[in-house]
Amino acid sequence: MPHAPMAPWNNPSFLFLLALLSLMSSASQSSRLFREYIGAESNCLSFLDVPIHPSVDFHFILSFAVDYTTSKHPTPTNGDFNIFWDDDNLTPSHVTSIKQSHGNVKVAFSLGGDSLGPGYVYFHPFSIDSWVANAVTSLSRIIKRYNLDGIDIDYEHFMADPDTFAECIGRLLTTLKNNRVISFASIAPFEDDEVQRHYLALWRKYGSVIDYVNFQFYAYDASTTVSQFLGYFEMQRSNYNGGKILVSCTTDRSSSGGLSPEHGFFNASRMLKMQGKLDGIFIWSADDSKSNGFLYEKQSQDLLASDRLY
Template sequence: MFIGAYVGARPLGRPLPPLADAPTHPAVPLHLLYAFARDPAHDGMFQFYDPYQLECACSQQCGSQRGMLSLAGAGFAWGPAVPLDQWVANAAASLQALMERYNLIGLDINYEEGLDGPAGDSFAPAMAGLIGRLKAWRPQLLVTIAPFDAVWGRYKKLLQLAGSSVDYTHWQVYAELESPDTTAEQVVAAYERLAAELGGYSKLTLGVNTEPDERRGAQLPAIVEAFRVLRARGIGGAFVWALDNSCGCGYAAEAALLRLAAED
């Protein structure tokens, strides 16, 4: 089962937490999704958007933690400035170099902007081509995507083109159900709808937002209740935005998710 947490994006200016303090479980690894890698010239030449922060994170990775690289994130729009074939080739080469250098096991596609209108038409073919190249390079590479309702159409097209190569869909349910009063029943209903679209729960993960000041989405008691229900239905796991936020409350969400994921 996949349990992951984004880390390194400085949400609301928060610094990187000590990764050795993050919770662990002997039976379930914690996947750290390093946020983010971007190609500033939109040419496929990816690099850490905050090299100091993310290099520090990679160097701290320890124990059962597993590192992944997340692309783009909020504030960085899709829009290649070179021919698509060249973008895919450049992206594959630059991302392979980053993953080898920092011993990362997977890639997370997290574009949120620039996907509307004709400009977004190239997104799914480009990402499918990139995934194909990276899987040919390393067949065991873990590939995840992180859509929400406003961009779901583009990501559904990507799943049509490369669905068998995408291991998990990290649905940002807190972008759909933003109220902190969201109930477990509402969360479960959202995943019921998605499971019907995707043919099951096994490639879906439950989205959890741990922002302590501007609370967004279901809070921990409702999340735990929803995860128990969805786990019984075969959900693939859960992810947290973000470890940098969770450190202020003792990583309660990550610890609970790891514990529940390990239950028989």
């Protein structure tokens, strides 16, 4: 008597195919967003020096605009921002040119950063209302002059409590978006108690106006393993619940940390892509990558653009 055909759900080959299709579906849901900070080190670097893959969404992030004076001894200005990136090689005409020649490129700029000269940059508002009013005015002027698309928040030192930070930054982003001055916004926290207190306060109240979380995974220890990195990623997905968490590495050899490209960063990124969790990759920074021919920028963009599962 002939055997009845095996039900497909009991067939190992069929089950393997289903699993493969599920992986392919998850991978296809991952983002193709690549972001790169540029201009912080006045390294005579232009947008044209950086390789741009035609199949990714590419964001340059000019670094930095700071609400400090431009004098020899910079001091806080309560929201009146000045440009501190390399304005000789990254000018308004250069922004217009790179966007016209590459339809997949957008240009943002970042506020704050770690330091100016020998001193830290502090978030130091005199009052919420006055800081927001000054910031909206000065930043709108910069955005329009440079034809910028978005803004990134990278304050790392604070002379204000978390609630004040949340209100100042949250109102700023809300106003710029409502006025259609910017189309996207991001924040750049890292694992530090004070930093996280401030950014999580902002996220809890104004997460709806923040499009990307450029989490600085390279601030973790340089001995980070792939499994530890994936654990850190899940922890930050929980902290910034519902946010698009970008993975990151640094090409700054003087302060390198986290999971490096040489020790598994791309393996970890590939695993997240297979799971449909890779919301994008960013690198700090183009200035530091110039010396190695932008090797990791190329690898990052190839990974994002590829449909392969390995």
